[in-house]
Amino acid sequence: MKQKKNSVQLSMGAREQIAGYLFVAPLMIGLVVLTLIPVLGSLLLSFTSWNFVAGIDAIKFVGLDNFDRLFHDSVFMKSLVNNLIFIITVPITIVLALVLAIIIDKHVYLKDMFKVVYFLPYISSVVAIAMVWQVLFHPSHGPVNNFLISLGIENPPKWLADIDYAMPSLMMIQIWILLGYNIIIFIAGLQGIPKDLYEAADIDGANTWTKFRKITVPCISPTTFFLLVTGIIGTFKIFDLIQVLTQGGPANSTTVIVYELYDTAFNQLKTGYASSMALVLFIICLAITGMQMLAQKKWVNY
Amino acid sequence: MKHINVSKIVWTVIMAAFGMLSLLPFLWMLTTSFKPEADVFNFPIEWIPTKWHLIENYKQVWTGGFLRYYTNSIYITLTTTLINVFVCALAAFGFSKLRFRGRDTMFLLVLALYMVPPQASLVPQFLLFNWLNLIDTHIGLILINSFSIIGAFMLRQFFMGVNNEFMESARMDGAGHFRSFFQIALPLIRPGLATYAILRFIWTWNDYQYPLIFLKSKDLFTIQLGIRLFGDQYGDIYSLMMAGAVSAIVPLLIIFAIGQKQVIEGISLGGVKG
Known part of the structure; x- marks a missing residue:
């Protein structure tokens, strides 16, 4: 049995x-x-020199040459720097989103409607949105510059067509796209903060600012940290916006790693060289994840 | 029963103004798509067009190939979403409800692969599909988007919420694992499936990079490539460009209106971006 x-x-x-x-x-x-x-x-x-169109026999092993070239390639270095500059959008988005999330969560009517309003850019197609901004930023008669001229500004910037303003314009659009996503995540995080913490603080007579600094900020830190890390990794993957709006221009002022990778692999057909860029991208993302694991214990106080 | 809260009303008004600012590009896109080209840049902006060109604009856009792009996008997005959700649900069930040798090692591998940025594998993916003659086919595009780690993670969370005793009792009744998956587990996580399916739909519909690299023939183009091409052709005719942009966004708005709650809940689960 x-x-x-x-x-x-x-x-x-x-x-x-x-x-x-x-x-x-x-x-x-x-x-x-x-x-x-x-x-x-x-x-x-990434250790080869190859144009895939030439067939598999054309693969040439070149050791570390590609990487040597990469770091002397001024356009690629520019793309790396631009990716680093793009990181600035992450904390800006986070701070804006946290403030908006707190207001939406506690202080307004029609909460769900506000979530939807800010979330709209995030779910819309980047290509469509990019085309809208392209026209809004039109240098000579776009609505943005028309508005600035009506305010009395005589020579408004050329935005996406201007070497100095193209990056800030793209960054602004990027913040606008991601704001809603950050707000939604923050609202979810805010709802996880125990209410009695605020009640206890009220009894102690703490003001709004103190409550924000001593309760909200520390309690929300895991969410902030999550948004920071995923946001930074996200900026290294940015492509659609650049491809549609500037294609890296003017004069390579807005090129980024993924755009260079795409251009090198599929327009210039340098398969090996593009692969070495892919590897650099991979190592960067890995390093960020590694740093995240190390930093998690230090930064996140819960 | 709530008493009227003045500060809440003030904040609502302030936030509405700020929200309006965020919506302005959408409103501008919409009104512009209704205008004759000559009125596009009139300033101050005519938020309600003085002359309407709605039918003419949209007719030109839709006879200019959009019907094709639309059908392609709908076909690709629906098929991809269906396969992707099914594959992810199977794996999620395996990883959360079944015990087998090597499970944890495999899950660790999945976690490790999650850290790979998609672009790091783009070139070999292209070479592989090129070798398989799947470049410039819809099947290739569907295949490349059919496996996603984020989906397996998300659905696994939902399956873990399913009571194990439920499954055990079914098994005692002699139901096999596949039957308990289809008849018990899947119906129980229906809200989770809906959430993920809607997100996957949106991500696939909006996907630009893979179609850009994988598709060459115009008659295979998705809506994203279509509006881009349209933008190149009619780059100076902004009213038409905006009608194209509106057409690309509208299906998303419909899906979002239907599944708004699920989308926001799904995103709130955290870590969600395909």
């Missing part, structure tokens, strides 16, 4: 074993074929 029960359990275990593999197989196969192998491929190709 006892033995029979054992054998039944065993076969159930074996069945669960097989079922388990079958359930995860489609995703695992997909990820191995479409992510793992390609990443390893990028790694290998």
Whole structure:
């Protein structure tokens, strides 16, 4: 009797074993074929000089030459610097979003409507939005400059067409797109803060600013940290906006790593060289994730 | 029963003004798409057009290939979403409700792959699909977007909320794992599935990078490539460009209006961006 029960359990275990593999197989196969192998491929190709159109026989192994070239490539270095500049949008978005989230969460009627209003740019297609901004920022007769001229500003900037203003314009659009996402995440975080903390502070006679500094900011820090890290990684992946609006111009003033990668791989057909850019991008994202793991304990006080 | 709160009204008005500012680009896009080209840059801005060109503008956009782009986008987005959600649900169930050797190692691998930025694998992905003759096909584009880690993570969270005893009792009744997946677990996480499916729909609809690299023929173009192409062709005719932009955004607004709650909840779960 006892033995029979054992054998039944065993076969159930074996069945669960097989079922388990079958359930995860489609995703695992997909990820191995479409992510793992390609990443390893990028790694290998980054040590070669190759134009894929020329066929597999044309692959030439060049060691670390690509990386040597990368760091002497002024356009690529410019793209790295621009990516670093783009990081500034992350804290700006976070601060704005936190303030707006607090107001929306506690101090307004029609809360859900406000969430939707700010969230709209985030769900809309970047291509469509970019085209709208392109016209809004039109240097000679766009509504933005028309407005500035009507205020008495005689030579308004040329925005996306201006070497000095193209980056700030893109950054502004980026903040506008991501603001709603940050607000939604913050509101979710705010709702997780225990109400009695505020009640206790009220009893102690704390004012709004003190409550904000001593309760809200520390309690929301895991959310802030999450938005900071994902936001920074996100800025390194920025592509659509650049591709549609400036294509890296004017004069490479707005080029970013992913745009360079795309241009090198698919317009200039330098497969090997583009792969070395992919590897740099990968290492940067890995480093940010690594720093996140290290910093998490220090920064996040909960 | 609530008494009227003056400060709340003041904040609501201030926030409405600020929200209006955020909406202005959308409003401008909409009114411009209704105007004849000559009135586009009139200043002060005519928020309600003095002359209407609505039918002419949209007719020109839609006869200029948009119908094709639309059908392509709808087909690609629906198919991708369906496959993606199914693959993710299967894996999520496996990782949360079944015990098998190597499960934790595999999950660790998935976590590690999550850190790979998609662009780091873009070139070899292109080479692989090129080799398989899947470049410039819809199947290729659907395939590349069918596997997503974020979906597996999200649905796993939902499955973990399903009571194990529920599943056990089904198994005692002799239901196999596949039956308990389809008949018990999946129906129980229907809200979660809806949330993820809507997000996946939005992300796929808006995807620009993969179509840009994978599709070459105009008649295969998605709506995103379509408006871009349209912008190149009619770059100086802003009223038409805006009618194109409106057309690309409207389906999203409809989906968002239907699934607003799910989208916001899904995003609130944190860490969600495909």
